[in-house]
Amino acid sequence: xxYLGTRILSMIxxxxxxxxxxxxxxxxxxxxxVLLLAGPRPxxxxxxxxxxxxxxDRPLHEQFFRxxxxxxxGDLGYSVMQRRPVTELIALSLPVTLELGLxxxxxxxxxxxxxxxxxxxxxxxWVDQLAMFASIAGISIPGFWLGLMLIYAFAVxxxxxxxxxxxxxxxxxxxxxxxxxxxxxxxxxxxxxxMLDVIRRDYIRTARAKGLAERVVIYKHALKNAMLPxxxxxxxxxxxxxxxxxVLENVFARPGMGRLLINGILQxxxxxxxxxxxxxxLSVMLANLLADITxxxxxxxxxxx
Amino acid sequence: MKEMxxxxxxxxxxxxxxxxxxxxxxxxxxxxxxxxxxxxxPQEPAYxxxxxxxxxxxxxTLDNFYTTWAIPVHHLLYEPLLSRDWNNQVAPGLAQSWEVSxxxxxxxxxxxxxxKFHDGTPVTAEAVAEYFRILTDxxxxxxxxxxxxxxxxxxxxxxxxxxxxxxxxxxYATGTLTWGGGYxxxxxxxxxxRHGPQGDNTxxxxxxxxxxxxxxxxxxxxxKHVLVRFDEYNWAPPWAPEPGxxxxxxAVFRIIPDAATRLAExxxxxxxxxxxxxxxxxxxxxxxxxxxxxxxxxxxxxKVMFNTEAKPLDDVRVRKAINLALDREHITETVYRGxxxxxxxxxxxxxxxxxxxxxxxxxYDPEAAKQLLAEAGYPDGFKTTLAVENRTELVRIAEMVxxxxxxxxxxxxxxxxxxxxxxDLLRSGEHEMYLKLTGWFSLDILPWxxxxxxxxxxxxxxxxxxxxxxxxxxxxxxxxxxxxxxxYREAQxxxxxxxxxxxxxxxxxxxxxxxEVEGLRFHPWYNYARLYGVKVxxxxx
Numbered sequence: 001x002x003y004l005g006t007r008i009l010s011m012i013x014x015x016x017x018x019x020x021x022x023x024x025x026x027x028x029x030x031x032x033x034v035l036l037l038a039g040p041r042p043x044x045x046x047x048x049x050x051x052x053x054x055x056x057d058r059p060l061h062e063q064f065f066r067x068x069x070x071x072x073x074g075d076l077g078y079s080v081m082q083r084r085p086v087t088e089l090i091a092l093s094l095p096v097t098l099e100l101g102l103x104x105x106x107x108x109x110x111x112x113x114x115x116x117x118x119x120x121x122x123x124x125x126w127v128d129q130l131a132m133f134a135s136i137a138g139i140s141i142p143g144f145w146l147g148l149m150l151i152y153a154f155a156v157x158x159x160x161x162x163x164x165x166x167x168x169x170x171x172x173x174x175x176x177x178x179x180x181x182x183x184x185x186x187x188x189x190x191x192x193x194x195m196l197d198v199i200r201r202d203y204i205r206t207a208r209a210k211g212l213a214e215r216v217v218i219y220k221h222a223l224k225n226a227m228l229p230x231x232x233x234x235x236x237x238x239x240x241x242x243x244x245x246x247v248l249e250n251v252f253a254r255p256g257m258g259r260l261l262i263n264g265i266l267q268x269x270x271x272x273x274x275x276x277x278x279x280x281x282l283s284v285m286l287a288n289l290l291a292d293i294t295x296x297x298x299x300x301x302x303x304x305x
Numbered sequence: 306m307k308e309m310x311x312x313x314x315x316x317x318x319x320x321x322x323x324x325x326x327x328x329x330x331x332x333x334x335x336x337x338x339x340x341x342x343x344x345x346x347p348q349e350p351a352y353x354x355x356x357x358x359x360x361x362x363x364x365x366t367l368d369n370f371y372t373t374w375a376i377p378v379h380h381l382l383y384e385p386l387l388s389r390d391w392n393n394q395v396a397p398g399l400a401q402s403w404e405v406s407x408x409x410x411x412x413x414x415x416x417x418x419x420x421k422f423h424d425g426t427p428v429t430a431e432a433v434a435e436y437f438r439i440l441t442d443x444x445x446x447x448x449x450x451x452x453x454x455x456x457x458x459x460x461x462x463x464x465x466x467x468x469x470x471x472x473x474x475x476x477y478a479t480g481t482l483t484w485g486g487g488y489x490x491x492x493x494x495x496x497x498x499r500h501g502p503q504g505d506n507t508x509x510x511x512x513x514x515x516x517x518x519x520x521x522x523x524x525x526x527x528x529k530h531v532l533v534r535f536d537e538y539n540w541a542p543p544w545a546p547e548p549g550x551x552x553x554x555x556a557v558f559r560i561i562p563d564a565a566t567r568l569a570e571x572x573x574x575x576x577x578x579x580x581x582x583x584x585x586x587x588x589x590x591x592x593x594x595x596x597x598x599x600x601x602x603x604x605x606x607x608k609v610m611f612n613t614e615a616k617p618l619d620d621v622r623v624r625k626a627i628n629l630a631l632d633r634e635h636i637t638e639t640v641y642r643g644x645x646x647x648x649x650x651x652x653x654x655x656x657x658x659x660x661x662x663x664x665x666x667x668x669y670d671p672e673a674a675k676q677l678l679a680e681a682g683y684p685d686g687f688k689t690t691l692a693v694e695n696r697t698e699l700v701r702i703a704e705m706v707x708x709x710x711x712x713x714x715x716x717x718x719x720x721x722x723x724x725x726x727x728x729d730l731l732r733s734g735e736h737e738m739y740l741k742l743t744g745w746f747s748l749d750i751l752p753w754x755x756x757x758x759x760x761x762x763x764x765x766x767x768x769x770x771x772x773x774x775x776x777x778x779x780x781x782x783x784x785x786x787x788x789x790x791x792x793y794r795e796a797q798x799x800x801x802x803x804x805x806x807x808x809x810x811x812x813x814x815x816x817x818x819x820x821e822v823e824g825l826r827f828h829p830w831y832n833y834a835r836l837y838g839v840k841v842x843x844x845x846x
Contacts, residue, residue, distance in 0.1 A: 030726035035762075037373070043451050050446060081365050082526070083502075084510065092526070148565050156573045163573060164566045165559065166528055253561040255527030263527075268725050 007292070011285050018281045019071065019274065023064050026270050032056075033080045033268040054080060067274070076278075077271035081263075086275040089260055094279070096166060096256035100179060100245050103172055105234070107180030108187050113230065115184070116191020120226075121218060123196060131188060138185025143244045147178035147251040164253035175252040179244050183237050190233045194226040201225075227298050235291030239284045353841040354554035356822065359567045361581035363527050363560040368501070368509025369492050370440055370447040377580070378530045378558055380834035382423075383490025383515035386414060386433065387482040389830035390544040393657065395479055395786075397542055399428060399491060399516060403482075409474025409784040414482075416465040420540050422493040423520040430467040434459035435494035437469070449488050452481055474782050476789040480747060485831065491516055516540075518551045518836065530558040545837035546824075552840050571596060571817050577841055578825065579817035580833065584644045584698060590817040601827045602655040603814040605744040606648055607699070609691070609706060609807040610754075614767040615737045617687055624804035625666075626677035627738075630713045632669040636705045637810040640698055645812040651797050652748065653811035655829070659748055659790050661797035667808065674713045686714025692739040693719060694727045702809060703740050731765040739765065746830070748793045752777035755805060768805050 034050050035042070051057045055066065070077060076086035115135070119128040154174060155163030165171050198204065199222055207217045246258030257276055264272035295302045364376045369383060388398040395403075400414040420428040441450050441457035455478050458470040471478065482489050493514040500508035513521040518541065519532035532555065539549045559576060561567045564583050570576045572593050582590060582598075590598045609627070611618040618624060633647035649667040650660050678686060693703040700721055707717040717738070722730065730736050743750065753759060756777050757769040776796035783789035800806070814832060818825060821842040828835060 030722075030729040032725065032729065035728060038448050042448055045443070046446060046448065046450070049443070053446070083366065083371065084506075148569070151566060151569045155575070156569045159573060162575065163569045164561055164563075166525075251563045251566055253528070253559065253563065253566060255525060255560075259527050259562070266724070 004289075004293075007289055011282070014285065015278060015282065016068070019068065019278055020064065022274050022277045023067065023270075026268070026273055027060060027063075029268075033270060037080055067271075071278075076275035079264075079269055079272045081267050081269045081272075086271050089272065090257070090275060090279060093255060093257045093260045096254050097242075097245055097249070097258060099172060100175055100248070100254065100256065101238070101241050103176035104179035104183065104241055104245070105238070107176055108183035108237075109234075110184075111180070112184035112187025113191050115188040116230075117195055117218070117223065119188065119192040120195030120199060123192075128192075132192070135185035135188045138181045139189075141181070143178050143182060144247050144251050146181060147175065147248055150174045150178055151251075164251075166254045171252075171254075175248050175254065178251075179241065179248050182244075183241065186237065187230060187233065191226065191230050194229045195222060198222045198226040224298060228295065231291050231294050231298065235288045238287035242280055242283065351843040352552070353821075353843055355557060356553050356555070356578065356836070356839065356841050357557045357559060357576045358578045358580055359559050359561045359570060359576040361560070361562055361564070361567070366509035367513040367521065367524060368497070369488070369490060370445055370449065370497070370501075371509065373448055375488065376530075376558065377832075377834035378521075378524075378532065379490060380485050380517070380831060381519040381532055381556060381836065382513050382517045382521060383485065383492055384517040384540070385483055385485035385489045386491060387479060388485070388542040388544070389483050389828075390542070391829065393829040395483055396544055398483065398485075399433075399540065400482075403479060405479065405784070409476070410471045412469045412471070412478055413462075414467050414469075416467070417540050418465065420516055421537055422496070422516050423514045423535055424493060424496060426493060426495060428491070428516050429464055430461045432494055433467050433491065434461050436491055439494055439497065452488065474784045476783040476786050477747065477749060477781070480786065483830065485834075519556055522555075527560055529560060532556045532558075541837055545835070547838065551836055552838065553836060556836060568817075571819065574819060574844065577819045577822050578833065582815040582817050584641055584812065584815060587644050587815050588642075590815075593817075595820050597818055597820060599816045599818055599827060600644065600813040601816075601832075602646070602653060603744075603812060604653065604655055604746045605742060605814075606653045606811040607702060607740065607742050607809050608648070608651075609809065610739050610741050610766050611805065611807070612734070612736050612738070612765065612767055613769075613805060614734075617681065617683060618689070618737060620681045621804055622677045622681040623683065624807070626674040626681070626713065627710065627715070628667055628804050628807045629670045629674040629677070630715075631706060631709045631807065631809065633667065633809055634669075636702060636709075639705060640701045641810065641812060644815060645810045648808040648811045651751065651800060651806055651808060655746075655811075656748070659793060661794050661801070663798075663801050666801050666804070671709075671713055678713060678715075683714070686716065688716040688718070689737045690718045690720050692727055692730055692736050693721055694724050694740075694742075695721055696742075698812070699740055699742060706740070706809075732762050734761055734767065736765070748790070749781065751793065751796060751800070752781065755800065766805060770803070772799065773803075 034047055034054070034056055037050055038046050055063055067077065074087070076090070078084065079086055079089055082089065115131045119131045122128055151163040151174060154161045161170050161173055163174070204217060204222055207221050245256065246261060249256045249258040250262065257279070260272060261276040263269070264276060358377065360376055362374065364372055364374045364378065366372050367379065367382065369379065372379065385398045386400045387403060388396045390396040399416055399420060401417045402415045404413045405411070414433070416428060416430060416433065422428060437453060437456040437459050439445055440447055440453055443450070455471045455475045456469050460468045460470060462468055469478070496512060496514035497508050498504060500506070500512040510524065510526070518535055518538045520535045522531040522533045524530045534550055534554050536550050538551070541548045561570060564586055567576070567579050567581070568586055568589060571579045571590070574595070579590070587598055590596055611624055613619055633649070637645050637647040646654065649664045650662040652660050654660060678684065691703055691706060693699050700719070703719050707719055710717050720730070731739060754763060754766060755768045755773055756764065757774050760767050760769060773796065776792060776799065780789050780792040780796065783792060816833060821844050823840045823842060824838040825833060827833065
């Protein structure tokens with residue numbers, strides 16, 4: 001418990017550091033949100049008023065401390081372009097991204113882990129070779145290309161599924177496959193090598209020798225022990241998934257966090273970009289924490305002290 | 306071993322299925338899936354109640370006071386006070402008549418009777434006056450205020466008559482009233498006060514109240530706008546096929562940022578009209594079954610602009626030499642393949658008789674160009690830079706300009722940057738040449754870029770010339786639109802002689818329309834943003 005407490009507390013300085021770095025990069029990058037905000041034909045007075053109103057005329061350190069002091073109170077500021085609280089924008093787009101991310105991970109687990117186990121158990125067979133070939137393909141194909149191909153096949157040609165948009169379960173299928181495929185491929189490879197490693201251990205031989213059913217050997221003894229590296233990869237993969245969803249949200253026209261982030265960057269909407277990156281950093285940290293906690297359940301040798 | 310096989314087969318099957326489906330379906334989908342068989346028998350065609358548009362980029366807000374990115378949704382929600390007919394002439398809108406006084410200082414508008422906003426409140430002279438009072442109030446900080454500053458003193462004469470008192474004549478005032486969309490379309494000031502920034506702050510997102518043919522049902526930012534027909538609408542402008550409610554019951558605008566996805570949707574028939582069609586995809590649309598490509602002149606044009614203070618671009622002979630060095634026809638053909646037209650004027654052909662074309666000054670004549678350079682003291686050319694935004698067509702044009710200028714000895718370094726960084730560079734004054742895509746529909750774009758009081762922003766060209774300023778002052782103070790146009794024509798001739806710009810081409814407006822859409826017609830002023838008389842035939846899918 002103490003360990004967990006420290007881990008969670010240590011997220012605060014990391015979060016602050018990220019906030020500072022993002023803040024500086026944004027302000028040092030060329031571009032000015034005021035010009036976008038003032039419309040295509042602004043007057044100098046209007047530009048001045050807007051600068052004053054949003055505090056862009058203040059010195060940088062003052063802007064930063066103001067931002068942090070609001071942040072502590074849970075206020076991520078106002079979107080400059082959309083004139084709405086950033087928290088509201090996140091609340092709207094987070095579920096969209098989360099839905100896709102979870103579906104992608106779910107798919108990756110559902111396909112990657114069984115495929116890896118099968119390949120390991122029947123190592124060297126044609127099944128193994130086919131699965132490993134598929135996994136190489138899965139890792140190599142870029143998600144956006146796969147997405148476009150899926151759209152072409154299932155939406156344009158077969159007309160089974162909608163090609164883009166958001167709302168129903170049907171809208172989720174294609175982007176989830178496009179997002180989950182490469183993770184599934186990666187997972188299956190990690191699963192396979194980890195499983196191969198475990199299967200050759202003495203305790204597996206012992207388990208078989210004492211006459212346990214093969215299913216029990218594989219499921220209960222081998223799989224659980226082989227899961228450790230897989231969990232690590234899953235945790236690390238979450239960051240990749242988020243990056244992938246930024247691209248796929250564009251391809252599939254889903255109004256999620258990735259779209260919000262990209263538009264925020266293009267329009268120099270500082271509060272939105274800061275809020276988004278902070279959220280993304282937090283979720284990656286949380287995922288890694290979750291992975292660490294999972295270790296305890298999988299491996300009694302690991303204790304947090 | 307038997308145990309193991311039982312354990313394996315379901316997962317194996319699942320894996321195989323996924324691999325096969327993904328692989329095969331992507332590769333070899335049935336090719337003759339085209340539906341749309343001709344209707345059997347002479348039965349009455351049935352119509353869909355919804356039309357679906359795809360656009361690339363969502364708006365920032367549906368609040369006219371604040372939007373900086375108007376989309377057709379603004380046009381459908383908000384009816385302008387005046388309109389433009391099919392010949393681009395000013396025509397009635399919410400106002401059935403308008404009158405400019407002899408001295409040009411008073412504009413009287415007479416509204417039609419019996420018009421209502423979407424919330425049922427009447428459209429009155431007071432509602433119009435209040436709208437413009439808010440729009441021009443400096444506290445409101447509207448980015449559109451600058452264009453309507455002449456409208457800050459409205460006087461309500463009676464229920465249906467409003468007079469705008471101008472401080473000086475402004476011929477283009479009636480022109481701005483036809484803008485509609487995010488700029489001149491009338492919003493209900495009452496609704497705005499209740500739901501705007503001073504109210505519950507939902508205006509422009511959840512609430513939008515106008516007097517246009519469609520009402521807002523729902524906007525999911527970044528996803529879609531759903532509009533429903535306003536049944537009480539019967540004040541369409543005289544150039545519309547019928548005054549009453551439009552035939553369609555709903556109009557949906559979906560935001561699909563990825564161009565390939567937009568095309569796929571159009572091909573699948575899940576959208577009817579694709580509004581933002583990048584030129585590189587036009588051929589694919591032309592080849593699609595059941596879809597037609599519409600090409601029309603646009604309000605956009607691309608030109609090289611000069612920092613006229615930077616050496617040696619401050620020399621008119623150098624600027625003229627650059628103008629003569631470019632083969633505009635070849636650049637247009639290479640980059641746009643028939644989807645743009647070369648431009649020999651400072652505004653595109655869509656400006657009609659307001660445009661002054663000069664093929665002589667913009668001909669391709671590298672020998673004359675070299676001679677001019679020699680006269681200016683650069684017989685061996687010089688080095689300069691060309692700043693360009695990161696967009697495929699713009700970068701390709703920049704590369705061609707680079708090649709042509711090399712032919713006359715000018716070494717051009719292309720500075721490629723994102724839009725915000727590019728604008729920053731132009732503001733700094735450290736730029737030399739820059740390539741710019743401009744989209745605008747009125748000649749006041751010339752003073753916008755070239756009047757001395759616009760330096761440094763947006764007067765990036767730093768053109769500081771009293772003669773030019775005088776033209777612009779006279780044009781904007783002209784009493785009639787004809788007088789204004791004449792002064793601007795003179796100004797264009799003068800500017801071409803000074804070679805302050807180097808026009809290159811004007812891209813077409815490209816739109817993909819499914820053939821089941823009937824009555825959608827390109828309007829010289831509103832493009833496709835009005836849906837009078839538009840219907841969508843049912844296809845037997």
